[in-house]
Amino acid sequence: MLKKRITAKATLLALLCCLLGLGAGADLAGAEGTGASYNYSFWGLPVNAPPAYVPTDLYRGEDMGAGALKDPSDLHVTKDGLIYVLDSGNNRIVVLDEDFTMKLIIDSFLLDGKKETFLNPQGLFVTSDKQLVIADTGHKRIVYLDGQQRLVNILEAPASELLSATFQFQPIRVVMDHAQRVYVMATGVFDGFMEFNSEGEFTSFIGANQVRVDPVDYFWKQISTQAQRSQMIMFTPTEFTNLDIDDEGFIYATNGDEWGNNIKKLNAQGNDILRRNGYFYPQGDMMYTSDIGPSRLIDVDVTDSEIYSVLDSKRGRVFTYSGDGHFMYVFGGIGNQLGEFNTPTAIDRLGDDFIVLDKALGEITRFRTTEYGRTLNEAVRSYYRGDEESAYEWFNKTIGLNANLEFAYAGIGKALVRQGEYNEAMKQFKRSMDQRNYSKAFLLYRKQVLREHFATIMTALAVLAIGLAAYRRYRKAVKRRELTV
Numbered sequence: 001m002l003k004k005r006i007t008a009k010a011t012l013l014a015l016l017c018c019l020l021g022l023g024a025g026a027d028l029a030g031a032e033g034t035g036a037s038y039n040y041s042f043w044g045l046p047v048n049a050p051p052a053y054v055p056t057d058l059y060r061g062e063d064m065g066a067g068a069l070k071d072p073s074d075l076h077v078t079k080d081g082l083i084y085v086l087d088s089g090n091n092r093i094v095v096l097d098e099d100f101t102m103k104l105i106i107d108s109f110l111l112d113g114k115k116e117t118f119l120n121p122q123g124l125f126v127t128s129d130k131q132l133v134i135a136d137t138g139h140k141r142i143v144y145l146d147g148q149q150r151l152v153n154i155l156e157a158p159a160s161e162l163l164s165a166t167f168q169f170q171p172i173r174v175v176m177d178h179a180q181r182v183y184v185m186a187t188g189v190f191d192g193f194m195e196f197n198s199e200g201e202f203t204s205f206i207g208a209n210q211v212r213v214d215p216v217d218y219f220w221k222q223i224s225t226q227a228q229r230s231q232m233i234m235f236t237p238t239e240f241t242n243l244d245i246d247d248e249g250f251i252y253a254t255n256g257d258e259w260g261n262n263i264k265k266l267n268a269q270g271n272d273i274l275r276r277n278g279y280f281y282p283q284g285d286m287m288y289t290s291d292i293g294p295s296r297l298i299d300v301d302v303t304d305s306e307i308y309s310v311l312d313s314k315r316g317r318v319f320t321y322s323g324d325g326h327f328m329y330v331f332g333g334i335g336n337q338l339g340e341f342n343t344p345t346a347i348d349r350l351g352d353d354f355i356v357l358d359k360a361l362g363e364i365t366r367f368r369t370t371e372y373g374r375t376l377n378e379a380v381r382s383y384y385r386g387d388e389e390s391a392y393e394w395f396n397k398t399i400g401l402n403a404n405l406e407f408a409y410a411g412i413g414k415a416l417v418r419q420g421e422y423n424e425a426m427k428q429f430k431r432s433m434d435q436r437n438y439s440k441a442f443l444l445y446r447k448q449v450l451r452e453h454f455a456t457i458m459t460a461l462a463v464l465a466i467g468l469a470a471y472r473r474y475r476k477a478v479k480r481r482e483l484t485v
Helices: 002-020 023-032 215-223 226-230 371-385 388-401 406-418 422-431 435-452 454-484
Strands: 038-040 046-048 053-060 074-077 083-087 092-096 102-106 108-111 114-117 123-126 132-136 141-145 151-155 171-176 182-186 193-196 202-206 240-245 251-255 263-266 297-302 308-312 317-321 327-332 344-350 353-358 363-369
Touching: 038 327, 053 327, 074 123, 074 344, 074 353, 083 123, 108 151, 132 171, 141 171, 171 240, 182 240, 251 297, 297 344, 308 344, 327 371, 363 371, 371 388, 371 406, 388 406, 406 422, 406 435, 422 435, 435 454
Parallel strands: 123 171, 240 297
Antiparallel strands: 038 046, 053 363, 074 083, 083 092, 092 102, 108 114, 123 132, 132 141, 141 151, 171 182, 182 193, 193 202, 240 251, 251 263, 297 308, 308 317, 317 327, 344 353, 353 363
16 A cells, blocks of 8 residues: 555646646656666656776677577577577577587477478477477477477467367467476567476466456446447557576566556466565666656566666667566666667576677677675675675665665664664664565564563562552551541
8 A cells, every 4th residue: 555655646746847837847757868867766767877887899790600690589598608599580599608608509300200490480498407488489389309309399379178179389488497398479479478388288378467447438338238348459469579497497578568467477286476576566677758668678588696687669778677576776878889780689697797688780799797786785795695694784885885775774784684783773764765665573572672671671560569668668657647647
Protein backbone atom coordinates (compact mmCIF):
# COMPACT_ATOMS: atom_id res chain seq x y z
CA MET A 1 0.00 0.00 0.00
CA LEU A 2 2.86 2.34 0.86
CA LYS A 3 4.53 1.58 -2.48
CA LYS A 4 1.35 2.49 -4.37
CA ARG A 5 1.10 5.80 -2.53
CA ILE A 6 4.76 6.56 -3.25
CA THR A 7 4.30 5.74 -6.94
CA ALA A 8 1.24 7.94 -7.21
CA LYS A 9 3.05 10.77 -5.44
CA ALA A 10 6.10 10.45 -7.70
CA THR A 11 3.94 10.40 -10.82
CA LEU A 12 2.02 13.50 -9.72
CA LEU A 13 5.23 15.32 -8.82
CA ALA A 14 6.80 14.46 -12.17
CA LEU A 15 3.69 15.64 -14.01
CA LEU A 16 3.62 18.95 -12.17
CA CYS A 17 7.31 19.49 -12.76
CA CYS A 18 6.95 18.78 -16.47
CA LEU A 19 3.98 21.16 -16.77
CA LEU A 20 5.73 23.92 -14.88
CA GLY A 21 9.13 23.35 -16.49
CA LEU A 22 10.89 23.10 -13.11
CA GLY A 23 14.12 21.41 -12.07
CA ALA A 24 12.73 17.90 -12.11
CA GLY A 25 11.98 18.40 -15.77
CA ALA A 26 15.67 19.00 -16.37
CA ASP A 27 16.47 15.78 -14.54
CA LEU A 28 13.91 14.01 -16.68
CA ALA A 29 15.52 15.36 -19.81
CA GLY A 30 18.83 14.04 -18.56
CA ALA A 31 17.28 10.61 -18.05
CA GLU A 32 15.88 10.67 -21.58
CA GLY A 33 19.28 11.55 -23.03
CA THR A 34 21.75 8.99 -24.28
CA GLY A 35 24.56 7.50 -22.27
CA ALA A 36 23.48 9.13 -19.01
CA SER A 37 24.32 7.46 -15.69
CA TYR A 38 21.66 8.00 -13.08
CA ASN A 39 19.53 6.42 -10.42
CA TYR A 40 16.06 7.07 -9.05
CA SER A 41 15.43 8.63 -5.66
CA PHE A 42 12.78 7.55 -3.17
CA TRP A 43 10.49 10.11 -4.80
CA GLY A 44 10.96 8.64 -8.25
CA LEU A 45 13.11 11.44 -9.66
CA PRO A 46 16.36 10.80 -11.56
CA VAL A 47 19.52 11.73 -9.67
CA ASN A 48 23.11 11.78 -10.83
CA ALA A 49 25.25 8.68 -10.34
CA PRO A 50 28.80 7.74 -11.30
CA PRO A 51 29.07 5.36 -14.26
CA ALA A 52 29.21 1.74 -13.13
CA TYR A 53 30.27 0.51 -16.57
CA VAL A 54 32.07 2.25 -19.42
CA PRO A 55 32.44 1.12 -23.05
CA THR A 56 35.98 0.13 -23.92
CA ASP A 57 35.92 -2.03 -27.07
CA LEU A 58 33.89 -2.51 -30.23
CA TYR A 59 34.14 -5.77 -32.17
CA ARG A 60 32.97 -6.45 -35.72
CA GLY A 61 32.96 -9.80 -37.46
CA GLU A 62 35.90 -8.79 -39.59
CA ASP A 63 37.91 -7.90 -36.45
CA MET A 64 37.20 -11.33 -35.01
CA GLY A 65 38.26 -13.18 -38.14
CA ALA A 66 34.74 -14.42 -38.87
CA GLY A 67 33.69 -12.07 -41.66
CA ALA A 68 30.82 -9.63 -41.40
CA LEU A 69 27.97 -10.59 -39.09
CA LYS A 70 24.51 -10.34 -40.66
CA ASP A 71 21.51 -9.67 -38.41
CA PRO A 72 22.92 -11.50 -35.35
CA SER A 73 20.13 -12.14 -32.88
CA ASP A 74 21.53 -13.82 -29.77
CA LEU A 75 24.69 -14.60 -27.83
CA HIS A 76 25.72 -16.76 -24.90
CA VAL A 77 28.85 -16.70 -22.71
CA THR A 78 29.98 -19.86 -20.92
CA LYS A 79 31.63 -19.88 -17.52
CA ASP A 80 35.04 -20.54 -19.05
CA GLY A 81 34.76 -17.39 -21.20
CA LEU A 82 33.74 -18.79 -24.59
CA ILE A 83 31.37 -16.50 -26.51
CA TYR A 84 28.76 -18.04 -28.82
CA VAL A 85 27.24 -15.56 -31.28
CA LEU A 86 24.18 -16.54 -33.28
CA ASP A 87 24.84 -15.00 -36.70
CA SER A 88 21.26 -15.45 -37.93
CA GLY A 89 21.56 -13.81 -41.34
CA ASN A 90 24.48 -16.10 -42.20
CA ASN A 91 22.78 -19.17 -40.65
CA ARG A 92 25.70 -19.99 -38.40
CA ILE A 93 27.12 -19.84 -34.88
CA VAL A 94 30.44 -18.08 -34.36
CA VAL A 95 32.45 -19.24 -31.33
CA LEU A 96 34.96 -16.76 -29.88
CA ASP A 97 37.44 -16.90 -27.04
CA GLU A 98 37.48 -14.26 -24.29
CA ASP A 99 39.78 -12.11 -26.44
CA PHE A 100 37.13 -12.09 -29.21
CA THR A 101 39.23 -14.21 -31.54
CA MET A 102 37.30 -16.72 -33.62
CA LYS A 103 37.79 -20.34 -32.61
CA LEU A 104 35.06 -22.13 -34.52
CA ILE A 105 32.13 -21.69 -36.90
CA ILE A 106 29.14 -24.03 -36.63
CA ASP A 107 26.94 -23.86 -39.70
CA SER A 108 25.82 -27.45 -40.20
CA PHE A 109 25.46 -30.91 -38.67
CA LEU A 110 24.91 -34.45 -39.88
CA LEU A 111 21.47 -36.04 -39.85
CA ASP A 112 21.38 -39.68 -41.00
CA GLY A 113 24.65 -39.11 -42.81
CA LYS A 114 23.41 -36.05 -44.67
CA LYS A 115 24.47 -32.45 -44.11
CA GLU A 116 21.83 -30.24 -42.48
CA THR A 117 22.04 -26.46 -42.17
CA PHE A 118 20.17 -23.80 -40.21
CA LEU A 119 17.64 -21.32 -41.55
CA ASN A 120 17.33 -17.94 -39.82
CA PRO A 121 18.00 -19.28 -36.29
CA GLN A 122 16.91 -16.82 -33.59
CA GLY A 123 17.78 -18.35 -30.21
CA LEU A 124 20.81 -20.05 -28.66
CA PHE A 125 21.64 -21.65 -25.33
CA VAL A 126 24.83 -23.43 -24.24
CA THR A 127 24.83 -25.83 -21.29
CA SER A 128 27.65 -26.29 -18.80
CA ASP A 129 28.96 -29.29 -20.79
CA LYS A 130 28.95 -27.26 -24.07
CA GLN A 131 25.77 -28.80 -25.44
CA LEU A 132 24.14 -26.39 -27.89
CA VAL A 133 20.39 -25.86 -28.01
CA ILE A 134 19.43 -23.87 -31.11
CA ALA A 135 16.07 -22.38 -32.05
CA ASP A 136 16.23 -23.11 -35.77
CA THR A 137 13.31 -20.80 -36.47
CA GLY A 138 13.18 -21.01 -40.25
CA HIS A 139 13.05 -24.80 -40.12
CA LYS A 140 10.50 -24.73 -37.24
CA ARG A 141 12.55 -26.93 -34.94
CA ILE A 142 14.89 -27.08 -31.95
CA VAL A 143 18.29 -28.65 -32.63
CA TYR A 144 20.49 -30.19 -29.89
CA LEU A 145 24.20 -30.59 -30.61
CA ASP A 146 26.79 -32.00 -28.21
CA GLY A 147 30.18 -30.47 -27.45
CA GLN A 148 31.62 -31.91 -30.66
CA GLN A 149 28.75 -30.50 -32.75
CA ARG A 150 27.19 -33.94 -33.22
CA LEU A 151 23.42 -34.19 -33.36
CA VAL A 152 21.75 -35.26 -30.12
CA ASN A 153 18.10 -34.63 -30.88
CA ILE A 154 15.67 -32.55 -32.91
CA LEU A 155 12.37 -31.21 -31.59
CA GLU A 156 9.78 -30.40 -34.20
CA ALA A 157 6.17 -29.22 -33.94
CA PRO A 158 4.64 -31.21 -31.05
CA ALA A 159 1.29 -32.93 -31.29
CA SER A 160 -0.84 -32.09 -28.26
CA GLU A 161 -4.44 -31.33 -27.42
CA LEU A 162 -3.10 -28.23 -25.68
CA LEU A 163 -2.24 -26.81 -29.11
CA SER A 164 -4.65 -25.73 -31.81
CA ALA A 165 -4.86 -27.58 -35.11
CA THR A 166 -3.45 -24.53 -36.92
CA PHE A 167 -0.47 -24.08 -34.57
CA GLN A 168 2.81 -23.26 -36.32
CA PHE A 169 5.92 -24.07 -34.27
CA GLN A 170 8.32 -21.14 -34.64
CA PRO A 171 10.79 -21.17 -31.71
CA ILE A 172 12.74 -17.94 -31.21
CA ARG A 173 14.35 -18.30 -27.75
CA VAL A 174 15.33 -21.35 -25.74
CA VAL A 175 16.98 -22.41 -22.43
CA MET A 176 17.70 -25.78 -20.80
CA ASP A 177 17.87 -26.62 -17.09
CA HIS A 178 20.05 -29.16 -15.27
CA ALA A 179 17.36 -31.84 -15.64
CA GLN A 180 17.53 -31.47 -19.46
CA ARG A 181 14.12 -29.83 -19.58
CA VAL A 182 13.85 -27.30 -22.39
CA TYR A 183 11.82 -24.11 -22.21
CA VAL A 184 10.91 -22.50 -25.51
CA MET A 185 9.57 -19.07 -26.37
CA ALA A 186 7.65 -19.39 -29.63
CA THR A 187 6.03 -16.86 -31.92
CA GLY A 188 2.31 -16.39 -31.42
CA VAL A 189 2.19 -18.37 -28.16
CA PHE A 190 0.33 -16.46 -25.43
CA ASP A 191 0.04 -19.31 -22.90
CA GLY A 192 3.60 -18.97 -21.58
CA PHE A 193 6.77 -20.90 -22.34
CA MET A 194 6.54 -24.33 -23.90
CA GLU A 195 8.11 -26.98 -21.67
CA PHE A 196 9.70 -30.14 -23.12
CA ASN A 197 10.93 -32.95 -20.87
CA SER A 198 14.32 -34.64 -21.11
CA GLU A 199 12.91 -37.03 -23.72
CA GLY A 200 11.96 -34.14 -25.96
CA GLU A 201 8.20 -34.47 -25.34
CA PHE A 202 6.02 -31.39 -24.98
CA THR A 203 4.45 -31.44 -21.49
CA SER A 204 2.83 -28.10 -20.70
CA PHE A 205 2.95 -24.32 -20.75
CA ILE A 206 4.35 -22.41 -17.78
CA GLY A 207 4.25 -18.79 -16.64
CA ALA A 208 1.48 -17.34 -18.80
CA ASN A 209 1.10 -13.58 -18.41
CA GLN A 210 -2.17 -12.23 -17.10
CA VAL A 211 -4.69 -10.72 -19.46
CA ARG A 212 -4.85 -6.94 -19.08
CA VAL A 213 -8.23 -5.47 -19.93
CA ASP A 214 -8.74 -1.86 -20.97
CA PRO A 215 -11.88 -0.71 -19.07
CA VAL A 216 -12.98 1.50 -21.99
CA ASP A 217 -12.65 -1.32 -24.54
CA TYR A 218 -14.43 -3.66 -22.15
CA PHE A 219 -17.36 -1.24 -21.79
CA TRP A 220 -17.77 -0.91 -25.56
CA LYS A 221 -17.62 -4.66 -25.99
CA GLN A 222 -20.41 -5.07 -23.48
CA ILE A 223 -22.77 -2.79 -25.41
CA SER A 224 -21.72 -3.83 -28.94
CA THR A 225 -23.38 -6.35 -31.18
CA GLN A 226 -21.81 -9.72 -31.88
CA ALA A 227 -20.72 -8.57 -35.34
CA GLN A 228 -19.07 -5.46 -33.87
CA ARG A 229 -17.35 -7.48 -31.12
CA SER A 230 -15.88 -9.84 -33.70
CA GLN A 231 -14.03 -6.91 -35.27
CA MET A 232 -12.61 -5.61 -31.99
CA ILE A 233 -9.21 -6.48 -30.54
CA MET A 234 -9.27 -9.65 -28.47
CA PHE A 235 -8.12 -9.57 -24.85
CA THR A 236 -5.04 -11.81 -24.90
CA PRO A 237 -2.08 -12.23 -22.55
CA THR A 238 1.11 -10.37 -23.37
CA GLU A 239 3.82 -12.34 -25.16
CA PHE A 240 7.21 -12.88 -23.55
CA THR A 241 10.20 -11.23 -25.23
CA ASN A 242 13.09 -13.27 -23.78
CA LEU A 243 14.24 -15.56 -20.99
CA ASP A 244 17.30 -16.73 -19.07
CA ILE A 245 17.83 -19.39 -16.43
CA ASP A 246 19.97 -19.28 -13.28
CA ASP A 247 22.02 -22.03 -11.64
CA GLU A 248 19.08 -23.04 -9.43
CA GLY A 249 16.72 -23.54 -12.35
CA PHE A 250 14.64 -20.37 -11.93
CA ILE A 251 13.60 -18.71 -15.17
CA TYR A 252 13.97 -14.94 -15.49
CA ALA A 253 11.75 -13.56 -18.24
CA THR A 254 10.84 -10.27 -19.87
CA ASN A 255 7.58 -9.50 -21.63
CA GLY A 256 6.02 -6.72 -23.64
CA ASP A 257 3.62 -5.59 -20.92
CA GLU A 258 4.45 -1.88 -20.76
CA TRP A 259 2.02 -1.18 -17.90
CA GLY A 260 2.40 -4.29 -15.71
CA ASN A 261 5.23 -6.43 -14.38
CA ASN A 262 7.49 -6.75 -17.41
CA ILE A 263 10.13 -8.78 -15.51
CA LYS A 264 9.35 -12.11 -13.87
CA LYS A 265 11.13 -14.88 -12.02
CA LEU A 266 9.35 -18.19 -12.50
CA ASN A 267 9.64 -21.29 -10.33
CA ALA A 268 8.99 -24.85 -11.51
CA GLN A 269 5.23 -24.32 -11.20
CA GLY A 270 5.38 -21.18 -13.33
CA ASN A 271 4.63 -18.83 -10.43
CA ASP A 272 6.22 -15.40 -10.40
CA ILE A 273 8.45 -15.15 -7.30
CA LEU A 274 10.49 -12.08 -8.24
CA ARG A 275 11.12 -9.93 -5.17
CA ARG A 276 10.06 -6.31 -5.67
CA ASN A 277 11.23 -4.67 -2.44
CA GLY A 278 12.83 -1.59 -3.98
CA TYR A 279 11.30 1.86 -4.02
CA PHE A 280 9.70 0.96 -7.35
CA TYR A 281 9.08 -2.25 -9.21
CA PRO A 282 11.88 -3.27 -11.62
CA GLN A 283 10.70 -2.17 -15.04
CA GLY A 284 13.38 -0.08 -16.75
CA ASP A 285 12.97 3.68 -16.85
CA MET A 286 10.55 5.14 -14.31
CA MET A 287 10.25 8.52 -16.04
CA TYR A 288 9.95 9.09 -19.75
CA THR A 289 8.49 11.41 -22.36
CA SER A 290 5.16 10.50 -23.91
CA ASP A 291 6.52 10.27 -27.45
CA ILE A 292 8.87 7.38 -26.53
CA GLY A 293 6.82 5.82 -23.77
CA PRO A 294 7.88 3.22 -21.18
CA SER A 295 10.75 0.81 -21.63
CA ARG A 296 10.36 -2.23 -23.85
CA LEU A 297 12.54 -4.96 -22.39
CA ILE A 298 13.81 -7.52 -24.90
CA ASP A 299 16.53 -9.46 -23.08
CA VAL A 300 17.46 -10.52 -19.55
CA ASP A 301 20.69 -11.86 -18.10
CA VAL A 302 21.01 -13.30 -14.59
CA THR A 303 24.35 -13.68 -12.88
CA ASP A 304 25.45 -14.77 -9.41
CA SER A 305 23.91 -13.49 -6.17
CA GLU A 306 20.53 -13.04 -7.92
CA ILE A 307 21.78 -9.91 -9.70
CA TYR A 308 20.01 -9.57 -13.04
CA SER A 309 20.10 -7.12 -15.96
CA VAL A 310 17.57 -6.25 -18.63
CA LEU A 311 17.92 -4.57 -22.03
CA ASP A 312 15.60 -1.76 -23.16
CA SER A 313 15.29 -1.77 -26.95
CA LYS A 314 13.75 1.71 -27.09
CA ARG A 315 16.65 3.53 -25.44
CA GLY A 316 19.42 0.97 -25.76
CA ARG A 317 19.96 0.92 -22.00
CA VAL A 318 20.93 -1.91 -19.71
CA PHE A 319 19.31 -1.77 -16.25
CA THR A 320 20.67 -3.89 -13.40
CA TYR A 321 18.81 -4.88 -10.22
CA SER A 322 19.65 -6.71 -7.02
CA GLY A 323 17.75 -9.82 -5.99
CA ASP A 324 15.56 -7.67 -3.72
CA GLY A 325 14.59 -5.48 -6.66
CA HIS A 326 16.76 -2.43 -5.96
CA PHE A 327 17.87 -0.49 -9.04
CA MET A 328 21.68 -0.64 -9.02
CA TYR A 329 22.89 1.12 -12.19
CA VAL A 330 22.24 1.82 -15.88
CA PHE A 331 24.42 2.30 -18.95
CA GLY A 332 24.13 2.42 -22.74
CA GLY A 333 21.97 4.42 -25.14
CA ILE A 334 20.88 4.87 -28.74
CA GLY A 335 23.31 6.78 -30.95
CA ASN A 336 26.53 6.67 -32.94
CA GLN A 337 29.16 6.91 -30.22
CA LEU A 338 31.04 4.08 -28.54
CA GLY A 339 28.70 2.58 -25.97
CA GLU A 340 25.57 3.44 -27.95
CA PHE A 341 23.60 1.23 -30.31
CA ASN A 342 21.36 1.17 -33.32
CA THR A 343 19.34 -1.98 -32.64
CA PRO A 344 20.48 -3.67 -29.42
CA THR A 345 19.20 -7.22 -29.26
CA ALA A 346 21.10 -9.28 -26.64
CA ILE A 347 23.25 -8.93 -23.51
CA ASP A 348 25.43 -11.24 -21.46
CA ARG A 349 28.25 -11.06 -18.94
CA LEU A 350 31.86 -11.86 -19.67
CA GLY A 351 33.26 -12.23 -16.18
CA ASP A 352 32.23 -9.02 -14.49
CA ASP A 353 32.07 -7.16 -17.81
CA PHE A 354 29.05 -6.80 -20.11
CA ILE A 355 28.82 -7.44 -23.82
CA VAL A 356 25.93 -6.09 -25.90
CA LEU A 357 25.01 -7.32 -29.39
CA ASP A 358 23.76 -4.85 -32.01
CA LYS A 359 21.60 -6.61 -34.60
CA ALA A 360 21.54 -3.90 -37.27
CA LEU A 361 25.24 -3.04 -37.16
CA GLY A 362 26.52 -6.59 -36.53
CA GLU A 363 28.73 -5.40 -33.67
CA ILE A 364 29.52 -6.36 -30.09
CA THR A 365 30.32 -3.66 -27.54
CA ARG A 366 32.22 -4.49 -24.39
CA PHE A 367 31.60 -2.57 -21.16
CA ARG A 368 34.08 -2.83 -18.29
CA THR A 369 33.38 -2.08 -14.66
CA THR A 370 34.51 1.11 -12.99
CA GLU A 371 35.58 1.30 -9.37
CA TYR A 372 32.04 2.31 -8.51
CA GLY A 373 30.54 -0.64 -10.36
CA ARG A 374 32.91 -3.15 -8.77
CA THR A 375 32.26 -1.71 -5.32
CA LEU A 376 28.48 -1.85 -5.65
CA ASN A 377 28.57 -5.36 -7.11
CA GLU A 378 30.69 -6.59 -4.20
CA ALA A 379 28.41 -4.88 -1.67
CA VAL A 380 25.34 -6.66 -3.04
CA ARG A 381 27.18 -9.98 -3.32
CA SER A 382 28.48 -9.75 0.26
CA TYR A 383 25.01 -9.09 1.59
CA TYR A 384 23.63 -12.00 -0.44
CA ARG A 385 26.27 -14.33 1.06
CA GLY A 386 25.41 -13.15 4.58
CA ASP A 387 28.88 -11.66 5.10
CA GLU A 388 27.80 -8.73 7.31
CA GLU A 389 31.23 -7.23 7.88
CA SER A 390 32.14 -7.16 4.20
CA ALA A 391 28.70 -5.86 3.22
CA TYR A 392 29.02 -3.05 5.75
CA GLU A 393 32.44 -2.07 4.40
CA TRP A 394 31.46 -2.29 0.73
CA PHE A 395 28.23 -0.34 1.16
CA ASN A 396 30.07 2.37 3.08
CA LYS A 397 32.60 2.59 0.28
CA THR A 398 29.74 2.74 -2.25
CA ILE A 399 28.18 5.71 -0.47
CA GLY A 400 31.56 7.41 -0.48
CA LEU A 401 31.45 7.20 -4.27
CA ASN A 402 27.74 7.96 -4.65
CA ALA A 403 25.88 9.58 -1.76
CA ASN A 404 22.69 9.62 -3.89
CA LEU A 405 22.31 5.84 -3.83
CA GLU A 406 19.67 5.67 -1.13
CA PHE A 407 19.24 1.90 -0.99
CA ALA A 408 22.93 1.59 -0.03
CA TYR A 409 22.04 3.14 3.32
CA ALA A 410 19.44 0.42 3.74
CA GLY A 411 22.15 -2.12 2.90
CA ILE A 412 24.30 -0.70 5.69
CA GLY A 413 21.29 -0.80 7.98
CA LYS A 414 20.61 -4.46 7.21
CA ALA A 415 24.25 -5.32 7.83
CA LEU A 416 24.09 -3.46 11.16
CA VAL A 417 20.92 -5.34 12.12
CA ARG A 418 22.69 -8.64 11.53
CA GLN A 419 25.51 -7.38 13.77
CA GLY A 420 23.06 -6.36 16.50
CA GLU A 421 23.68 -2.60 16.08
CA TYR A 422 20.00 -1.73 16.03
CA ASN A 423 20.25 1.92 17.04
CA GLU A 424 22.76 2.71 14.29
CA ALA A 425 20.69 0.64 11.86
CA MET A 426 17.65 2.82 12.59
CA LYS A 427 19.62 5.90 11.53
CA GLN A 428 20.58 4.28 8.22
CA PHE A 429 17.03 3.11 7.51
CA LYS A 430 15.80 6.63 8.20
CA ARG A 431 18.22 8.01 5.62
CA SER A 432 17.05 5.47 3.06
CA MET A 433 13.35 6.10 3.81
CA ASP A 434 12.96 2.40 4.58
CA GLN A 435 10.01 2.48 6.97
CA ARG A 436 9.48 -1.26 7.14
CA ASN A 437 13.03 -2.08 8.18
CA TYR A 438 13.14 0.98 10.45
CA SER A 439 10.17 -0.44 12.36
CA LYS A 440 11.86 -3.83 12.65
CA ALA A 441 15.09 -2.25 13.89
CA PHE A 442 13.14 -0.15 16.39
CA LEU A 443 11.41 -3.20 17.88
CA LEU A 444 14.74 -5.02 18.13
CA TYR A 445 16.39 -1.98 19.67
CA ARG A 446 13.62 -1.68 22.25
CA LYS A 447 14.03 -5.34 23.21
CA GLN A 448 17.80 -4.84 23.37
CA VAL A 449 17.47 -1.85 25.71
CA LEU A 450 15.04 -3.69 27.96
CA ARG A 451 17.30 -6.73 28.07
CA GLU A 452 20.51 -4.78 28.79
CA HIS A 453 18.95 -2.61 31.48
CA PHE A 454 16.53 -5.14 32.92
CA ALA A 455 18.16 -5.20 36.39
CA THR A 456 18.30 -1.41 36.61
CA ILE A 457 14.73 -1.03 35.41
CA MET A 458 13.43 -3.67 37.84
CA THR A 459 15.39 -2.11 40.74
CA ALA A 460 13.97 1.31 39.90
CA LEU A 461 10.47 -0.11 39.72
CA ALA A 462 10.95 -1.89 43.06
CA VAL A 463 12.25 1.29 44.72
CA LEU A 464 9.35 3.22 43.23
CA ALA A 465 6.85 0.63 44.51
CA ILE A 466 8.39 0.66 47.99
CA GLY A 467 8.46 4.44 48.02
CA LEU A 468 4.84 4.62 46.91
CA ALA A 469 3.78 2.15 49.60
CA ALA A 470 5.69 4.11 52.27
CA TYR A 471 4.11 7.35 51.06
CA ARG A 472 0.61 5.84 51.33
CA ARG A 473 1.29 4.65 54.91
CA TYR A 474 2.56 8.09 55.77
CA ARG A 475 -0.57 9.73 54.37
CA LYS A 476 -2.79 7.33 56.31
CA ALA A 477 -0.90 8.08 59.52
CA VAL A 478 -1.30 11.84 58.97
CA LYS A 479 -5.06 11.45 58.41
CA ARG A 480 -5.43 9.43 61.68
CA ARG A 481 -3.70 12.15 63.64
CA GLU A 482 -5.95 14.76 62.14
CA LEU A 483 -9.04 12.74 63.06
CA THR A 484 -7.93 12.18 66.66
CA VAL A 485 -7.27 15.86 67.06
